[in-house]
Amino acid sequence: METSAWRERIVVDPRICHGKPVIRGLRYPVETILDLMASGMTFEQIMEDYPDLEREDLLACLQYAARIVRTEQLQELVP
Numbered sequence: 001m002e003t004s005a006w007r008e009r010i011v012v013d014p015r016i017c018h019g020k021p022v023i024r025g026l027r028y029p030v031e032t033i034l035d036l037m038a039s040g041m042t043f044e045q046i047m048e049d050y051p052d053l054e055r056e057d058l059l060a061c062l063q064y065a066a067r068i069v070r071t072e073q074l075q076e077l078v079p
Contacts, residue, residue, distance in 0.1 A: 009060035023057045033061045
């Protein structure tokens with residue numbers, strides 16, 4: 001998947017999930033998918049639980065997150 005291909009899969013629309021980034025308008029927030037990945041779930045496990053999702057959607061979430069980290073001013077996370 002091309003580095004900018006996430007733009008075709010990640011949607012930000014104020015009418016969907018309060019404007020949070022979601023996958024293809026399916027109401028699956030990117031942050032939820034990233035949390036699942038961070039918990040240790042594999043792509044296969046996530047796609048099994050969410051059959052509407054494709055591998056390219058999950059890669060797009062990672063690419064989107066990488067882009068945000070590169071472009072935003074980050075603040076220290078407080079536990």
